[in-house]
Amino acid sequence: MSVPGDLQYTKSHEWVRVEGDVATVGITEHAQDELGDVVFVELPEQGATLEAGDSFGAVESVKAVSDLYAPVGGEVVEVNGALENNPEKINEDPYGEGWILKLQTSDRADLLSAAEYEKLLEEES
Amino acid sequence: MAEEALKRTPLYDEHKEAGARLVPFAGWEMPVQYEGVKAEHEAVRTRAGLFDVSHMGEVVFRGPDAERAVQRLVTRDVSRLETGQVGYAAVCYEDGGTVDDVLVYKNPDDFLVVVNAANRDKDVAHFREHTGDLEVEISDESDDWALLALQGPEAAGILGNLTDADLTGLKYYRYVVGEVDGFYAVISRTGYTGEDGFELYVRPAAAAPLWCRLVEAGAAPAGLGARDTLRLEAGMCLYGNELDEETTPLEAGIGFAVHLDKEEEFVGQGALRRQKGEGPRKKLVGFKVEGRGIARHEHPVAVGGETVGTVTSGTQSPTLGEAIGLALVAPGVEDSFDVVIRDRLVPARAVPLPFYKREKE
Numbered sequence: 001m002s003v004p005g006d007l008q009y010t011k012s013h014e015w016v017r018v019e020g021d022v023a024t025v026g027i028t029e030h031a032q033d034e035l036g037d038v039v040f041v042e043l044p045e046q047g048a049t050l051e052a053g054d055s056f057g058a059v060e061s062v063k064a065v066s067d068l069y070a071p072v073g074g075e076v077v078e079v080n081g082a083l084e085n086n087p088e089k090i091n092e093d094p095y096g097e098g099w100i101l102k103l104q105t106s107d108r109a110d111l112l113s114a115a116e117y118e119k120l121l122e123e124e125s
Numbered sequence: 126m127a128e129e130a131l132k133r134t135p136l137y138d139e140h141k142e143a144g145a146r147l148v149p150f151a152g153w154e155m156p157v158q159y160e161g162v163k164a165e166h167e168a169v170r171t172r173a174g175l176f177d178v179s180h181m182g183e184v185v186f187r188g189p190d191a192e193r194a195v196q197r198l199v200t201r202d203v204s205r206l207e208t209g210q211v212g213y214a215a216v217c218y219e220d221g222g223t224v225d226d227v228l229v230y231k232n233p234d235d236f237l238v239v240v241n242a243a244n245r246d247k248d249v250a251h252f253r254e255h256t257g258d259l260e261v262e263i264s265d266e267s268d269d270w271a272l273l274a275l276q277g278p279e280a281a282g283i284l285g286n287l288t289d290a291d292l293t294g295l296k297y298y299r300y301v302v303g304e305v306d307g308f309y310a311v312i313s314r315t316g317y318t319g320e321d322g323f324e325l326y327v328r329p330a331a332a333a334p335l336w337c338r339l340v341e342a343g344a345a346p347a348g349l350g351a352r353d354t355l356r357l358e359a360g361m362c363l364y365g366n367e368l369d370e371e372t373t374p375l376e377a378g379i380g381f382a383v384h385l386d387k388e389e390e391f392v393g394q395g396a397l398r399r400q401k402g403e404g405p406r407k408k409l410v411g412f413k414v415e416g417r418g419i420a421r422h423e424h425p426v427a428v429g430g431e432t433v434g435t436v437t438s439g440t441q442s443p444t445l446g447e448a449i450g451l452a453l454v455a456p457g458v459e460d461s462f463d464v465v466i467r468d469r470l471v472p473a474r475a476v477p478l479p480f481y482k483r484e485k486e
Contacts, residue, residue: 036161036162036350037162039163039419039441040417040418040419040441042417042418042467058467060419060441061162062162062163062350062354062440062441062443063157063350063353063354063440065419084417
């Protein structure tokens with residue numbers, strides 16, 4: 001499973017790319033693999049304010065539902081609307097075109113490094 | 126509480142080798158998917174898929190009162206079954222709630238009742254409890270059988286190359302005993318997918334070689350994930366979802382398997398007769414989600430913000446590309462209602478069942 005070194009992670013298998021005060025969030029390759037074929041993504045409204053740990057939506061495969069949790073707190077400045085019609089992007093390119101939302105934030109609390117996330121995956125397997 | 130070890134079917138190694146994701150299911154370690162649910166679903170709808178359903182239970186009724194015993198236990202009138210015929214039926218409690226849904230095979234000298242894996246012990250206890258006065262031996266022979274389901278439009282072609290049994294003469298819900306690739310098999314034209322297909326009851330030692338032959342011949346391994354989306358599109362009930370001890374077969378829409386007029390009284394018959402007269406407390410409806418979202422098992426159904434039922438099964442239909450589901454709702458609910466998906470009211474519309482019906486040749 002690919003775990004890019006330039007991203008940060010959560011225990012609930014989201015990834016975070018921090019650029020300035022914007023954090024882009026998606027789910028990891030491991031998470032999409034566990035889910036299987038993604039058929040639906042529920043996205044929050046642009047402008048919504050999230051606190052770290054808030055459930056902000058869900059990714060659904062044919063067989064399962066996985067709630068999404070905000071890795072950090074902040075305001076939703078953009079959602080990936082392309083996922084409405086092409087949810088399979090999450091399977092095909094979880095760290096790229098399958099991104100889910102962008103948060104305006106300075107919160108960095110409780111994120112895992114790539115090395116820490118890899119260790120978590122090993123422990124879970 | 127000590128965790129009981131999960132049981133494995135004789136095909137465990139084949140699943141591992143094929144890259145299956147194995148999950149606990151009804152006390153068994155079962156493949157939920159191989160390539161992916163959508164690909165496996167499509168293989169069954171357009172070509173052929175192969176399922177390991179060896180976890181299902183096989184209970185045999187023998188002895189002079191075998192037919193009376195089965196008559197007393199299931200809702201269908203099994204005296205109308207011919208030898209070589211299979212009947213779908215429910216098993217009920219005295220109050221009409223459902224113990225299980227089963228297939229009854231009428232053999233020349235006995236009856237085979239095929240039960241859901243999760244209900245096996247409960248069923249056998251129920252069977253014995255209600256037949257103590259009869260001369261019948263009720264024997265749980267599940268461990269003597271493996272069960273492979275070969276399903277899809279190409280199933281008959283694939284199987285025909287491996288058996289001398291007359292498949293063209295074998296009608297739906299009939300079975301023959303024969304050989305498949307040299308292995309003893311009960312070849313049953315039944316299934317849980319809405320496609321043509323066969324369920325093959327074989328000895329455990331035959332399961333792996335036969336599985337490999339069928340895969341070589343073009344059948345795609347398919348897991349419980351696809352089995353569930355396929356049966357839901359076909360509008361078939363799943364015990365634990367549509368059927369349970371709180372729900373009667375009449376409420377769950379399988380009245381076609383309930384013969385209230387049969388001579389031998391069956392357990393629950395009085396309650397079901399009363400319900401037929403008074404009207405059911407709830408009814409099963411098929412629906413399509415019209416807003417955005419996928420309804421799932423246990424999501425509430427609401428009209429005007431008031432809860433009027435519960436979603437029993439729901440998924441994104443791979444064949445239709447729409448979110449579909451089954452729900453048990455109050456009898457008066459009209460064709461338009463909401464499903465409550467993560468606290469959101471999403472409009473849905475009742476549609477006739479099944480969602481998918483294959484084109485017959």
